[in-house]
Amino acid sequence: MNTKSRERIDRLFKFIFKGTGLITIALLAGIFIMLFSNSILFFFKVSPIDFFTGSQWDPETKYSIIPLLVSTSFVAFGSMLIAVPLGILTAAYLSELAPKKLQMFLKPIIEMLAAIPSVAIGFLGIVLVGPGLAQVFGIQNGLNALNGSILLAIMALPTIVTISEDAINAVPKSHREASLALGANKWETLFKVTIPAAFPGLIAAVLLGLGRALGETMTVLMATGNAAAIPKGFLDSVRTITATIAIEMGEVPYQTTHYFALFAIAAILFLISLIINFIGEYFSNRLRKFHS
Amino acid sequence: MNIKKIKNTANWIVLCCSTLTVCLFLSIILWDIFSKGFSSLSWNFISSFPRNGMTKGGILPAIIGTVLLTFITTLFAVPFGVACAIYLNEYAKPSLLTNIIRASIRNLAGIPSIIYGLFGLALFVQALHFGTSILSAGLTLGLLSLPYIITTTEEALKRVPNSLREATLALGVTQVETIKDVVLPKALPGILTGVILTLSRAAGETAPILFTGVAFYINGVSASANQEFMALPYHLYMLSTQHNAIEQVRPLAYGTATVLILLVFLLNIIAFYVRFKNRTQEL
Amino acid sequence: MKFLQFILVISLTACSSSNDTIKIKGSDTEVNLAVVLAEKFHKNNDELLVSVSGGGSGLGLASLLNGNADIANSSRSIKYSELDLFKHWNIEIDSFVFAQDAIAFVTSDKLPIDSISTENIAKILNGECQNWSLLTNRNMPITIYGRQSNSGTYDYVKNILNIHFSPYAKQMNGNAQIIEAIKVDESGFGYVSVGYVLKGNAEGLKILNVYHGNSKTISPLDAKAIASGKYFFQRPLFQYYKKRDYKKIKPFLDFEKSSIGAKIIQESGYYAVN
Numbered sequence: 001m002n003t004k005s006r007e008r009i010d011r012l013f014k015f016i017f018k019g020t021g022l023i024t025i026a027l028l029a030g031i032f033i034m035l036f037s038n039s040i041l042f043f044f045k046v047s048p049i050d051f052f053t054g055s056q057w058d059p060e061t062k063y064s065i066i067p068l069l070v071s072t073s074f075v076a077f078g079s080m081l082i083a084v085p086l087g088i089l090t091a092a093y094l095s096e097l098a099p100k101k102l103q104m105f106l107k108p109i110i111e112m113l114a115a116i117p118s119v120a121i122g123f124l125g126i127v128l129v130g131p132g133l134a135q136v137f138g139i140q141n142g143l144n145a146l147n148g149s150i151l152l153a154i155m156a157l158p159t160i161v162t163i164s165e166d167a168i169n170a171v172p173k174s175h176r177e178a179s180l181a182l183g184a185n186k187w188e189t190l191f192k193v194t195i196p197a198a199f200p201g202l203i204a205a206v207l208l209g210l211g212r213a214l215g216e217t218m219t220v221l222m223a224t225g226n227a228a229a230i231p232k233g234f235l236d237s238v239r240t241i242t243a244t245i246a247i248e249m250g251e252v253p254y255q256t257t258h259y260f261a262l263f264a265i266a267a268i269l270f271l272i273s274l275i276i277n278f279i280g281e282y283f284s285n286r287l288r289k290f291h292s
Numbered sequence: 293m294n295i296k297k298i299k300n301t302a303n304w305i306v307l308c309c310s311t312l313t314v315c316l317f318l319s320i321i322l323w324d325i326f327s328k329g330f331s332s333l334s335w336n337f338i339s340s341f342p343r344n345g346m347t348k349g350g351i352l353p354a355i356i357g358t359v360l361l362t363f364i365t366t367l368f369a370v371p372f373g374v375a376c377a378i379y380l381n382e383y384a385k386p387s388l389l390t391n392i393i394r395a396s397i398r399n400l401a402g403i404p405s406i407i408y409g410l411f412g413l414a415l416f417v418q419a420l421h422f423g424t425s426i427l428s429a430g431l432t433l434g435l436l437s438l439p440y441i442i443t444t445t446e447e448a449l450k451r452v453p454n455s456l457r458e459a460t461l462a463l464g465v466t467q468v469e470t471i472k473d474v475v476l477p478k479a480l481p482g483i484l485t486g487v488i489l490t491l492s493r494a495a496g497e498t499a500p501i502l503f504t505g506v507a508f509y510i511n512g513v514s515a516s517a518n519q520e521f522m523a524l525p526y527h528l529y530m531l532s533t534q535h536n537a538i539e540q541v542r543p544l545a546y547g548t549a550t551v552l553i554l555l556v557f558l559l560n561i562i563a564f565y566v567r568f569k570n571r572t573q574e575l
Numbered sequence: 576m577k578f579l580q581f582i583l584v585i586s587l588t589a590c591s592s593s594n595d596t597i598k599i600k601g602s603d604t605e606v607n608l609a610v611v612l613a614e615k616f617h618k619n620n621d622e623l624l625v626s627v628s629g630g631g632s633g634l635g636l637a638s639l640l641n642g643n644a645d646i647a648n649s650s651r652s653i654k655y656s657e658l659d660l661f662k663h664w665n666i667e668i669d670s671f672v673f674a675q676d677a678i679a680f681v682t683s684d685k686l687p688i689d690s691i692s693t694e695n696i697a698k699i700l701n702g703e704c705q706n707w708s709l710l711t712n713r714n715m716p717i718t719i720y721g722r723q724s725n726s727g728t729y730d731y732v733k734n735i736l737n738i739h740f741s742p743y744a745k746q747m748n749g750n751a752q753i754i755e756a757i758k759v760d761e762s763g764f765g766y767v768s769v770g771y772v773l774k775g776n777a778e779g780l781k782i783l784n785v786y787h788g789n790s791k792t793i794s795p796l797d798a799k800a801i802a803s804g805k806y807f808f809q810r811p812l813f814q815y816y817k818k819r820d821y822k823k824i825k826p827f828l829d830f831e832k833s834s835i836g837a838k839i840i841q842e843s844g845y846y847a848v849n
Contacts, residue, residue, distance in 0.1 A: 006469070010466040014383060016375060017375050020379060028400055034410070034414050035407070035410075086310045087314075089306060090310045090311045092307055097304070106311065112557065113318045113321075115496075115557065117553070117556060118497075122532075123549055131759075134759065140756075154317050215407075216404070217405060217406045218529060222529065226745070226747070227745045239746070242406045246406060246502055248724075249413070249502070249503050250638070266410055269407065270403065277398065344611070345610050346610055417643070423643055507627060508626075509613060509626065510624060510625070510626040511617040514596070514624055519596055519626070520596070520628070521626075533751070534629050534748060535607070538751045538755050539755070
């Protein structure tokens with residue numbers, strides 16, 4: 001092959017590679033346009049005021065996102081209450097205390113937890129956590145917000161542990177040494193120096209975990225009971241945005257109000273996860289800058 | 293002094309306990325599923341069709357479905373993902389466009405999988421008229437996998453030392469040839485690890501295939517890509533929530549969960565092995 | 576090279592014909608019956624594949640409309656709004672009643688109640704009556720286990736009783752989940768298709784006899800009463816299809832009408848059409 005044709009191939013491939021880069025932008029833009037164009041069509045038919053202030057999701061008559069939004073936040077924040085302390089403490093243990101060998105052993109185990117498909121976790125919610133909760137709280141049925149929270153906590157844990165551990169590891173050794181040299185012991189150093197220094201990273205970890213919990217579908221669909229009323233407590237059934245889409249999307253005729261409504265709630269979910277990722281991103285960038 | 297000692301011990305216990313709890317979660321999950329699932333595993337279970345309204349028989353069509361589905365996902369996502377990573381790592385200079393691409397990839401990775409399902413429905417099923425089929429579902433999973441493949445591939449490319457690129461470029465070899473002959477072979481194990489891990493995720497996903505092509509039951513196997521299909525994760529969902537004799541099919545559900553988890557773990561172990569072998573070679 | 580292969584595969588697969596599969600969708604009530612029918616059908620005819628999906632009756636009709644199904648199972652007759660949509664897209668449809676179903680109202684077998692009036696059923700389901708003490712000697716709040724809005728059963732019960740469901744009714748994914756929930760919930764009250772309370776499944780459950788006004792109390796398991804149309808909550812099970820697809824699905828419909836088909840329907844707990 002002569003140089004000319006080789007160069008032509010070179011240019012062609014550069015062009016192709018660049019094209020694939022642009023596809024990612026197109027994909028994000030496509031998702032964005034799909035969600036928002038359909039949402040706009042929805043708001044032609046149902047007023048945004050009803051959508052954001054009503055209290056019932058009863059397709060074909062009342063479309064209010066509020067019960068779904070409350071349900072989603074119930075489950076997600078519940079899961080964070082469980083997963084955040086557990087995750088950060090585990091990360092602290094792994095990076096500061098655990099012997100090297102144990103670390104090598106525990107890390108893949110936590111990664112394995114992340115690999116378990118969400119539908120398997122949801123299955124456990126039905127066969128194990130649900131009956132367990134029913135017994136502990138003396139309620140009739142364990143498919144409720146608490147069940148979902150526990151399962152989502154399990155699913156968010158690997159994310160939180162891994163990122164927190166990176167954040168704690170990234171705190172320069174000199175910080176710790178300085179603190180120890182000043183007479184602080186290991187614990188004081190960990191809680192008063194290392195963890196505060198890793199704080200932006202820890203926030204990023206929590207937010208990314210939260211993002212995972214908010215967006216999870218199968219687990220909550222299987223474990224939370226799916227009653228579309230505003231929950232009064234953690235032992236009530238809830239129905240999250242994701243579960244609502246999963247349940248109702250298959251069955252709506254295309255281009256009807258109900259169809260558009262599902263895109264509208266998906267758009268809200270999209271915005272929420274976008275914002276959370278954005279803030280998470282901001283904090284992990286700050287961490288990077290802080291250390292470089 | 294004593295109070296401090298007690299405090300220290302307490303701290304130590306708290307940290308250990310939280311780690312133990314995390315491990316406990318994993319062991320409970322695995323123990324519950326495997327202990328009840330292994331008894332229903334048999335050659336017959338993985339090699340035969342469901343019978344008697346899915347109360348007996350095996351899960352062969354679900355296994356085939358998941359394998360074919362993952363295959364389509366790979367065909368679609370790997371070329372695009374690797375090409376995009378090559379662009380980002382080998383060509384792109386810091387610029388507004390590059391930043392936008394990177395930001396898009398990060399955001400794509402954070403989008404809930406059910407929204408990919410919606411997008412797949414709107415794009416493949418409706419706009420492109422693929423209908424509800426294994427093709428639509430595979431492509432949807434491909435889109436979902438794209439950001440992960442890009443990120444892991446880029447990391448693998450980054451680990452290839454720049455000196456190698458410079459050496460070949462200095463010899464008058466074009467950049468594409470350098471990438472093809474030097475960079476990609478060197479980065480291959482890393483790329484492979486990322487791809488396998490991503491596929492193990494895709495194989496376990498349920499939400500994106502819910503309305504793009506998965507079926508409750510299909511009474512035969514066909515190689516055509518515009519058929520509906522059965523898939524392991526959906527089969528588990530269906531057996532545990534939709535079937536008319538839930539109690540009766542619980543053993544089948546446990547068996548399906550076991551097969552699904554084993555499949556995912558197998559992929560993970562292969563990925564770890566590739567990574568491990570590569571690391572030891574590098575040293 | 577990879578790109579070429581990829582494009583080749585895509586174009587090949589997208590072009591291959593889809594005439595060899597019948598997609599049946601919808602109706603959680605009918606799905607298990609459809610699965611058994613499809614399974615047995617395969618023994619007689621292995622050239623035509625049948626894929627079955629559940630969901631609600633709305634799902635089947637929507638899929639038929641959206642072009643994702645060949646047969647829509649539905650446990651309710653088509654709504655005017657749906658018919659309008661079919662007209663709007665110029666799709667001619669036809670229907671076929673392949674079995675009869677009855678709705679069973681179930682509670683835990685520990686609850687001291689055997690029969691219930693349609694009026695009380697309505698009061699419980701719309702949230703007016705929230706405690707079992709009004710109907711039995713037990714003082715216990717009533718937990719309603721219902722279906723989702725996509726369900727034909729949901730629509731059927733809602734329309735025949737002319738009520739709105741209480742927002743606190745749990746919306747279960749399917750008949751089976753309602754049964755599982757009520758088995759362990761003494762305060763539960765739910766409605767399911769009679770095919771779900773058949774053999775072995777009904778342990779721990781009580782299937783209530785129903786009366787309407789001054790009529791006799793009738794059990795949904797009473798085949799004779801159903802055959803004469805006396806049970807208040809009985810309904811035909813429909814299969815809708817596009818007229819232009821009739822040729823393709825005819826072998827399957829014929830199979831359902833055959834004596835083997837009728838036997839399967841009866842064995843699954845439903846009633847054949849007379």
